[in-house]
Amino acid sequence: MTDKKPLVSVEGLSKAYPSPNKGPDLVVFKDVNIALEKGEFVCIIGHSGCGKSTILNVLAGLDEASSGGVIMEGKEVAGPSLDRGVVFQNYSLMPWLSALQNVNFGVRARFPSWSAEQVEAHSKKYLEMVGLSTTMDRKPSQLSGGMRQRVSIARAFATQPKLLLLDEPFGALDALTRGIIQDELIKIWSESQQTVFMITHDVDEAILLADRVLLMTNGPEAKIAESVTINLPRPRQRSNIIEHPGYYKIRNHLVDFLVNRSGELALRESSDNSPVIVDPTDDMTDEPEPTDIKLVASESEQPAA
Template sequence: MSFLKIEALAKRYGNDGPPVFENIHFGIERGEFVCILGHSGCGKTTILNVLAGLDEASAGHVFMDGREVKGPSLDRGVVFQSHALMPWMTTLANVEFGVRSRWPEWKRERVAAHATKYLEMVGLAHALHKKPAELSGGMKQRVGIARAFAIEPKMLLLDEPFGALDALTRGTIQDELLFIVQATHQTVFMITHDVDEAILLADKILLMSNGPQAKIAEIVEVTMPRSRTRASIHHDPQYYRIRNHLVDFLVERSKLYAGDAVQGHDPKNPPVVRPGLVTDDAPAPNPEPITA
């Protein structure tokens, strides 16, 4: 069994309407970084909330590390688009709060040292004693990321954590996230609307059809080396093949999978696509980011 296993997940609001999504099947291996892409309304955030134990599915099961997910747990760290910091606490105290929740038996000095280590990893060693009102939006989000990593969860769940940030800040935090994930071998499930962000960060990208009755239509493997960076990714011909495949799905194919429109589609085994490995010449680069 995969480290995270989702079986026949479905969500319905009310008794009469169609399900937001249904027959959601996929797995995530330990240490894998998985992004999910799809148009608004397909249920991406609801899926993440079910994985976090913050919402209940109408049908199906979620298993993590061999145990069924039933409610919230410190084994799963969550970072939302909103930083959700406690405004009366300093940067350090916000992270220490999570650390004490995880290890209540630790001495104060050990808690402070552990929290400081993760704040240093996200470049906030100089802001340990500042309160959220004194921080920029990007700095607040770094605190949220440090707090999530500091509890050393088995899995990290990210709900568009960079969506409200400007492009330069977003890029900087992406680099920091990559550094921490690679240093800690963290398992990550992330929602994003940014195609370039998904290619940069993910090992696999789940593509969801449009809702209602949304499904996992394809699983795209990012075949570029894991050592890719924002500076180097555009020089790899695979990048444009993968990007074009994702954009084409979001613009054209995602609506074809609505309901049961595609004949022969097996929701239990969505096709795995490796668009970067094709041998034809890559199309001309398009430097403008495209979001869904």
Template sequence: MSNHFVHVQNLAKRYPIKGSNESTTIFENASFALEKGEFVCIIGHSGCGKSTILNALAGLDEASEGGVIMDGKEVDGPSLERGIVFQNYSLLPWLSVFQNIRFGVRARWPKWSKEKIADHCNKFINLVGLEGKGNLKPSELSGGMRQRVSIARAFATQPKLLLLDEPFGALDALTRGLIQEELLKIWSETQQTIFMITHDVDEAILLADKIMLMSNGPKARIAESVKVDIPRPRKRSTIVEDPGYYKIRNYLVDFLVNRSEELSGQSPEPNQYPVEINPAKTETAIEQSVA
């Protein structure tokens, strides 16, 4: 047994091929760990199984093999200990902003008094910058505001692990930038563990402590784990000035453009963790990757 906060062991996902006993392996032997308070992003092309891994962490979807252990207990179903923010917000449209957040808070602390619940909800409405918008329905909000509500709902239940499934994928670049910084702000206040899927390299560098790179499916693998040690607090406007920024960025882009395809089809050995890399510390990141 290890003392990691979340421990993913030899996870696999296979789909049966119609009309035969064979099955396609999306990925197998995926093993990695998350530490408490860590912000981890996972990047990879569509179809490599990122969402499957996230759903397995959430307990929404059962993997074909392997398991997830969080805080010493096996994940065997959805739980309030693991909050999720979906790309399409998943707000309940017949409830107002306040009621949507209260939905989560009530489920989490059924014994709280009305006032305590209301105070708690309002705190998180303010935290995501939606003061005075508590009575609006989701349909009256822009996409960015809806995602703020969804984030507030997830944070308000104070889960031990927060799972974000491409939360900013449907937003325009300006709104995305704003909410990314808000997310960083809330995260720095609550110090939760976050696991996030993204397609955006810059977003990953801005947010994450660690970026996991996934090769293409089928037989995808979490090939590498890239450390981002740019000091916090990070800002979109100043992060590019960090000497390590472009090294990391180039490394990630090179992986997505060239190496994710090359590495496809090579499943790791059981219990093999992704290789840890710190491109900022190496001479030239690209050369390192070729070697």
């Protein structure tokens, strides 16, 4: 880690709702600290109700925390901004505009001085990146769920925000479509070097996409317990990432957290609120690998060569 300041730092963020019957406030999450480096892809996983979406909305400037704040490039986040693009789970496309016009909408807001041709060319470039070059003139109602989410992703990337916030973007999609769009997301992300903060419920999705996975304990009073480094080489591909020897170590670690420890840790009172940094693969670098895993590993190298 360098001393360089992170792009975004979330400091001591808490959210509480007043309880309806004058009891103590309902604290959703407490003292959440996150640092996002420039160009990093960070996923956050936790059970429903732990406040992931609230954290994302605070980052976006659409919601306010009860205490603590978000600092981006030395300035406190107050209200929404084009520097922080958001992709919502339900796509949030304007149904009266075509796919292209929806992307134009974002581009025009971002680059108000551009001519109509410039806007359109820029939008088309991003729609092509997500594989929608032939369906640009259709309205969202004429597109499948996956295509709509592609338009939404294209709109977000086309505005070139400094931080991209994805709120479970693939939550409503079937597994096949999800896989295809994940690949497209990897492609467009590696071309743009965006900083991405993404909520997901899908452990495999997190491992495929993220540099780091933040694990949240169960609410109320949820906190970020661990920051798991995903130490797998890039570019990653859905088809062969599972053959990497570290994959299941990471996966088991994440699943174990969600199934067992997220509840236990929630009950434990701790004074230290910065997440533990974990790398489930760091013990396998020098040790001789068990032979069966070696076999799998070498097999996976052959088709790639």
